[in-house]
Amino acid sequence: MEIEIGQEKLARALSVTSRVAVGAKATLPILSNVLIKVDGKRVSLTATNLDMAVVDYVPVSNAKDGVITAPARLLAEFVQNLPKEEKVKITLDGNRIKIKAGKYSSVINGSPADDFPELPGIDEEKSVAYKMGVDEFKAGISEVIVAVSGDTTKPALTGVYFNTDDTALYVAATDGYRMAEKKFIDKIQSEVKAIVPAASLQEVLRSITDEVEEIEILFDNNQVRFRLGELEITSKLIDGTFLDYRQLFPKNNEIEVEDDRDELLRIVKMAALFARESNRVIACVADSEKKTFSVSSIANEIGENESKIDADVKTSGSVKLDSRFLIDALNAIGGDKVKISFSTTMSPVLITSDNNKNYRHLVMPLDS
Numbered sequence: 001m002e003i004e005i006g007q008e009k010l011a012r013a014l015s016v017t018s019r020v021a022v023g024a025k026a027t028l029p030i031l032s033n034v035l036i037k038v039d040g041k042r043v044s045l046t047a048t049n050l051d052m053a054v055v056d057y058v059p060v061s062n063a064k065d066g067v068i069t070a071p072a073r074l075l076a077e078f079v080q081n082l083p084k085e086e087k088v089k090i091t092l093d094g095n096r097i098k099i100k101a102g103k104y105s106s107v108i109n110g111s112p113a114d115d116f117p118e119l120p121g122i123d124e125e126k127s128v129a130y131k132m133g134v135d136e137f138k139a140g141i142s143e144v145i146v147a148v149s150g151d152t153t154k155p156a157l158t159g160v161y162f163n164t165d166d167t168a169l170y171v172a173a174t175d176g177y178r179m180a181e182k183k184f185i186d187k188i189q190s191e192v193k194a195i196v197p198a199a200s201l202q203e204v205l206r207s208i209t210d211e212v213e214e215i216e217i218l219f220d221n222n223q224v225r226f227r228l229g230e231l232e233i234t235s236k237l238i239d240g241t242f243l244d245y246r247q248l249f250p251k252n253n254e255i256e257v258e259d260d261r262d263e264l265l266r267i268v269k270m271a272a273l274f275a276r277e278s279n280r281v282i283a284c285v286a287d288s289e290k291k292t293f294s295v296s297s298i299a300n301e302i303g304e305n306e307s308k309i310d311a312d313v314k315t316s317g318s319v320k321l322d323s324r325f326l327i328d329a330l331n332a333i334g335g336d337k338v339k340i341s342f343s344t345t346m347s348p349v350l351i352t353s354d355n356n357k358n359y360r361h362l363v364m365p366l367d368s
Contacts, residue, residue, distance in 0.1 A: 001067065001092040006087060007082045009058055010079050011079045011082075013045045013056040014080070018073055020049055020203065022073050030111060031049060033069035033070055034046065038060070051199075052203065053234045068097060069113055069115075096109060120222075129218045132184070132185060137215050141205060147179055148173045148198040156242050156243075159198055160173045160195070160198060169183075169184045169188045173198075177322065178329070178361065180332065196235060200235035215227065250341075252343075253343050255286055257339065257341070259309060260337060261335055261353070265330045267307035268282065271295045271307065275323045281323070283297070286317050287316055288313045292309065292310060294306055294309075317342065318345060321363055321365060329361040348363065349363045349364075350362055
């Protein structure tokens with residue numbers, strides 16, 4: 001095997017693949033390695049943790065076919081420390097990987113590729129495929145992933161639910177205390193109902209570069225593949241049933257507040273400072289007569305806080321919420337103006353924005 005490649009290209013590819021390999025299960029040491037395979041004038045770098053696999057295809061010059069696995073972290077860190085302008089030459093002597101770049105050289109002990117797990121494939125002709133711009137993908141996933149649960153005893157809630165309704169594709173997530181939904185693609189041809197692990201989606205988000213403008217998403221019955229130019233990230237789907245979440249969104253709310261998002265976020269953050277000592281509980285009060293919206297919190301040992309801002313309030317009412325959940329929702333929704341609506345002190349609070357009409361966020365109330 002022989003490869004000659006620019007340092008920046010190799011470092012970027014190893015950075016992506018090593019993130020998956022570094023988190024590999026210790027019971028299988030080979031999973032800490034990256035598989036390097038040269039076929040023609042293209043090298044593929046592959047890493048897997050058995051739940052997710054990353055393959056980065058990189059064009060090379062002066063290549064000779066071959067395959068080997070190398071310690072992912074060591075190789076990635078060595079290449080990253082080489083001068084960016086250097087060409088990196090990699091050759092193989094048995095299982096010894098020789099790396100040379102200008103005045104720098106190293107030998108890393110590799111392992112045969114025979115023990116590296118075979119990656120399951122996706123039949124692309126039979127899969128359900130979608131394409132969309134990476135900016136829309138990043139925005140949509142970032143807006144819903146904040147509501148994903150970390151409770152591994154409820155696997156279906158630890159991922160993002162890709163689902164079709166009528167002619168559109170939606171993504172949704174919930175941890176049982178809040179829920180977020182985003183219309184992802186307006187018009188689609190094929191139906192899909194799949195739960196993608198949040199960890200896999202976070203890896204996709206981290207792997208998006210400025211050079212990539214479009215992402216392709218392919219689903220089969222058990223897996224999903226995200227294709228970003230020459231990079232492919234394949235993940236197992238979560239085996240489970242996502243709840244029928246749309247029925248939880250209220251159809252009518254008596255109390256509605258519209259306000260400047262930045263102002264509202266500021267007073268919620270201030271109240272959250274005091275709410276640390278009271279399980280993050282904050283009280284939100286809408287006053288239709290004074291046209292104000294106030295947020296307060298009390299911490300017996302520290303003190304108390306209340307802030308009011310002018311708001312468009314149609315009906316008075318109050319509700320208690322988890323400050324962190326409200327902050328997450330306001331950060332996710334973006335825009336200049338937001339609407340907060342609910343019916344009673346124990347009804348879900350719906351957060352929407354005219355600047356982001358395809359997104360809605362629900363936060364459940366607290367009873368203390």
